[in-house]
Amino acid sequence: MIVENKRELLVKKIAAHGFMLIFLALVMFPFLVVISISFREGNFTTGDLIPRNPTLEHWYLAFGLEYTRDDGTVVPPPYPVLLWMWNSIKVALIAAAGVLAVSTISAYAFSRIRFIGRAALLDSLFIIQMFPTTLALIALYAVFDSMGDISPVIGIDSHWSLVLVYLSGVMMHIWTIKGYFDSIDSALDKAAAVDGASPWQTFRMIFLPLAVPIMSVVFVLVFIGVINDYPLASILLRSEENLTLAVGSRLYLNEFKYLWGDFAAAAILSGLPITVVFLIAQKYLVSGLSDGAVKG
Amino acid sequence: MSELSQALPPASRPLGLIAGKALVALCTLTLIYVAYTVYMVGQPLFGLLVMIVALVFFFVFGLRRFYFARFIFPGIATMVLFVVFPILYTIYLGFTNYGSFNLLTFQRAQEVILQAEVVDKSAAVPFAVAPEGDAYRVYLGDDAGGFLSAPLALDGTPASVDAEPVSTSPAELLERRAAIALRTGLAEVELILPDGTSLRNAGLREFAPITPKFELLDGDTLRNVETGALLTPDHEIGFYVDETGEEIAPGWRTNIGTGNFERILTSEGIRGPMGAIFLWTVVFAVASVALTFAIGLILASILQWEHLRFKAAYRILLILPYAVPAFISILVFKGLFNQNFGEINLILEALFGIRPDWMTNGTLARSMLLIVNTWLGYPYMMLLAMGFLQSIPQEQKKAAYLEGAGMIRVFFTITLPQIIPPFLPLLLASFAFNFNNIVLVLLLTRGGPDIPGTIIPAGKTDILGSFTYRIAFMDSGTQFGLAGAITLLIFVLVSIIAYANFVAMRRAARKA
Numbered sequence: 001m002i003v004e005n006k007r008e009l010l011v012k013k014i015a016a017h018g019f020m021l022i023f024l025a026l027v028m029f030p031f032l033v034v035i036s037i038s039f040r041e042g043n044f045t046t047g048d049l050i051p052r053n054p055t056l057e058h059w060y061l062a063f064g065l066e067y068t069r070d071d072g073t074v075v076p077p078p079y080p081v082l083l084w085m086w087n088s089i090k091v092a093l094i095a096a097a098g099v100l101a102v103s104t105i106s107a108y109a110f111s112r113i114r115f116i117g118r119a120a121l122l123d124s125l126f127i128i129q130m131f132p133t134t135l136a137l138i139a140l141y142a143v144f145d146s147m148g149d150i151s152p153v154i155g156i157d158s159h160w161s162l163v164l165v166y167l168s169g170v171m172m173h174i175w176t177i178k179g180y181f182d183s184i185d186s187a188l189d190k191a192a193a194v195d196g197a198s199p200w201q202t203f204r205m206i207f208l209p210l211a212v213p214i215m216s217v218v219f220v221l222v223f224i225g226v227i228n229d230y231p232l233a234s235i236l237l238r239s240e241e242n243l244t245l246a247v248g249s250r251l252y253l254n255e256f257k258y259l260w261g262d263f264a265a266a267a268i269l270s271g272l273p274i275t276v277v278f279l280i281a282q283k284y285l286v287s288g289l290s291d292g293a294v295k296g
Numbered sequence: 297m298s299e300l301s302q303a304l305p306p307a308s309r310p311l312g313l314i315a316g317k318a319l320v321a322l323c324t325l326t327l328i329y330v331a332y333t334v335y336m337v338g339q340p341l342f343g344l345l346v347m348i349v350a351l352v353f354f355f356v357f358g359l360r361r362f363y364f365a366r367f368i369f370p371g372i373a374t375m376v377l378f379v380v381f382p383i384l385y386t387i388y389l390g391f392t393n394y395g396s397f398n399l400l401t402f403q404r405a406q407e408v409i410l411q412a413e414v415v416d417k418s419a420a421v422p423f424a425v426a427p428e429g430d431a432y433r434v435y436l437g438d439d440a441g442g443f444l445s446a447p448l449a450l451d452g453t454p455a456s457v458d459a460e461p462v463s464t465s466p467a468e469l470l471e472r473r474a475a476i477a478l479r480t481g482l483a484e485v486e487l488i489l490p491d492g493t494s495l496r497n498a499g500l501r502e503f504a505p506i507t508p509k510f511e512l513l514d515g516d517t518l519r520n521v522e523t524g525a526l527l528t529p530d531h532e533i534g535f536y537v538d539e540t541g542e543e544i545a546p547g548w549r550t551n552i553g554t555g556n557f558e559r560i561l562t563s564e565g566i567r568g569p570m571g572a573i574f575l576w577t578v579v580f581a582v583a584s585v586a587l588t589f590a591i592g593l594i595l596a597s598i599l600q601w602e603h604l605r606f607k608a609a610y611r612i613l614l615i616l617p618y619a620v621p622a623f624i625s626i627l628v629f630k631g632l633f634n635q636n637f638g639e640i641n642l643i644l645e646a647l648f649g650i651r652p653d654w655m656t657n658g659t660l661a662r663s664m665l666l667i668v669n670t671w672l673g674y675p676y677m678m679l680l681a682m683g684f685l686q687s688i689p690q691e692q693k694k695a696a697y698l699e700g701a702g703m704i705r706v707f708f709t710i711t712l713p714q715i716i717p718p719f720l721p722l723l724l725a726s727f728a729f730n731f732n733n734i735v736l737v738l739l740l741t742r743g744g745p746d747i748p749g750t751i752i753p754a755g756k757t758d759i760l761g762s763f764t765y766r767i768a769f770m771d772s773g774t775q776f777g778l779a780g781a782i783t784l785l786i787f788v789l790v791s792i793i794a795y796a797n798f799v800a801m802r803r804a805a806r807k808a
Binding site: 009012013016017019020023024027028030031033034037101102103105106108109110113115121123125126127128129130131132133134135136137138139140141142143146147149150164165167168169170171174199203224227228230231234235245246249250252253260263264267270271274275278279282 | 330333334337338339342363364365367368370371372374375377378379380381382383384385386388389394595598601603604610612613614615616617618619620621622623624625627628629630631632634637639671679725728729732734735738739761764765768769776779780783786787790791793794795797798
């Protein structure tokens with residue numbers, strides 16, 4: 001490191017870059033293939049990485065437009081991808097707003113208000129949160145199946161049921177926001193209390209404005225988490241026009257109706273915006289993740 | 297912690313106070329109403345829980361002495377309603393026979409059985425339809441006379457009308473084909489003859505007396521009207537049974553004690569695959585953590601190297617797999633690994649002339665699962681490792697290099713021992729996550745290829761979670777009860793992992 005041979009250093013550099021490039025080639029392979037496939041003719045034909053007769057057919061279909069081939073046949077879009085995207089975004093936005101509201105106010109309570117059993121409650125909530133929702137799937141299905149008799153709005157195949165279930169995933173975010181609140185100087189809220197502010201006013205006027213950065217991190221985290229959820233959405237949603245992207249995309253690669261090309265275009269179309277959001281936010285997300293995990 | 301004065305805030309203006317109280321009362325009443333309806337639709341436990349939430353809500357928001365609990369009420373309420381309760385209720389269902397054969401409540405199952413009818417074919421009479429303006433009359437009989445019904449709309453709404461005796465058939469009768477076109481309307485019609493006999497449509501040409509098959513006796517016993525045979529409800533198994541012990545569908549949900557657990561323990565067709573699946577779940581989770589950790593750490597170490605250029609570009613490309621939504625990448629891999637027209641097999645065939653059957657060979661399917669999961673998971677480990685590597689003091693490394701230690705030696709004796717302790721809770725969390733990584737399994741292989749000779753569908757790549765999901769939701773005979781029983785087993789395992797994780801976190805937090 002300090003006394004290093006120039007020659008040796010060069011070899012090491014070449015080795016490091018070589019390793020990186022080979023590894024990157026492996027990692028990038030699926031992305032390149034998918035882009036290529038989305039411009040390739042047909043759903044089965046196999047061909048070169050750079051398509052010989054590039055066509056926009058799959059892209060037309062992904063955008064929900066009919067495509068007329070050269071021989072005059074009209075191909076209708078197989079699935080409503082844009083509608084699925086809208087469903088995913090709608091559910092994710094509502095759920096993220098709800099989770100944010102609930103977790104911010106709970107985090108404030110856990111950080112600033114001393115009540116009996118606070119530590120025990122924090123610990124037990126933390127342990128409960130480690131149980132995956134997949135353990136609850138059957139009961140959630142049974143409960144919402146029965147509740148559908150009261151009103152279809154809270155029954156199976158309703159987006160509101162899904163939002164209600166996603167709201168329960170607050171604990172990890174309470175933890176993250178609490179860590180942030182703990183780092184705020186307590187002189188601030190003491191000053192507010194001296195001036196006669198109630199805890200609610202302190203929260204509303206002092207903590208909420210300060211928490212905007214961490215709140216945007218949590219919002220993005222929940223948003224991405226909801227968009228990526230498969231198990232819950234797959235049991236609570238039924239009809240094709242209600243599906244979210246994660247549940248709907250699976251239909252493309254059905255054994256009896258294998259639409260590899262159409263899937264590729266739809267996957268890029270729907271995956272790209274989420275990927276971009278993630279890459280922009282990742283710097284904050286990662287620090288939020290490890291902070292939330294370690295701070296006690 | 298804050299030294300916030302714990303005195304209650306001053307009461308607000310009286311008008312606001314009254315409005316607030318009214319709002320609390322209104323919300324409480326709404327919640328109680330919801331609790332009642334939930335109770336009535338066959339979810340007594342959930343209804344009870346909503347009731348408790350309603351009462352707690354009333355006390356927390358209605359009484360000033362619980363002011364501070366208002367801040368944590370929303371979070372706790374949603375957690376209890378949609379995390380704690382569903383998990384416990386799923387486990388409770390493990391002690392019932394809830395499933396596609398026992399889907400209904402007892403009352404509903406009884407109603408369905410009572411709706412069964414017997415058609416008396418021997419007393420069937422031919423019918424014809426006589427149009428009359430917008431309406432129709434049904435004529436039962438032949439040219440020599442019969443019964444003519446009152447006018448009917450035949451638009452599909454249920455109708456019950458009298459039929460009067462007539463001596464000749466109506467002058468105008470519809471062609472057979474036109475009459476058949478009206479069959480959906482005819483199916484809802486009940487004709488009552490003067491002697492009180494009730495007839496219903498029984499086929500394309502005939503009306504026949506149709507009587508209920510069963511009648512309800514005291515004590516929920518059903519009697520077959522025709523044969524006099526008795527059906528008694530057996531609440532042990534959730535079915536009506538006749539004298540020979542045969543079960544009459546549909547059944548109802550009932551508590552069958554440890555029946556599901558006995559099935560798991562005694563039936564070789566379930567116990568065998570479950571053991572294999574449990575082992576694979578552990579192997580899968582451990583291997584996933586080990587592979588992602590190793591690759592992530594290696595990449596992070598290289599990226600930390602001071603002489604490396606283009607760090608930013610490498611970093612952003614390396615975390616791409618983490619940024620793309622997992623459900624999309626998993627499905628992409630499903631297509632790439634396709635045996636016949638997947639791009640991976642095309643390349644392997646062109647290079648080495650082999651075409652591995654990724655989806656049908658158990659070992660290959662398992663390797664594929666691990667390859668994909670490593671691809672998906674290494675960036676997370678890499679990002680975390682980059683953070684932890686920065687906190688290792690450079691002086692120690694420099695000293696070691698001066699003493700003549702090689703890169704590998706430094707890595708294993710200095711870097712690794714310092715990085716493992718803070719990493720441990722995160723590795724445990726990653727293990728817990730992969731232990732239940734059912735999204736990967738469901739989207740990539742659906743558990744396949746199947747293990748031969750099992751009673752319930754179980755696959756070579758199934759982990760416990762996906763196995764349960766398939767029993768409950770995917771295969772034709774949905775067996776919620778059995779799936780619930782398996783959930784209890786997973787619950788115990790997850791509890792152990794969760795507790796270990798909790799202890800590790802506490803330790804890491806204390807050191808930090």
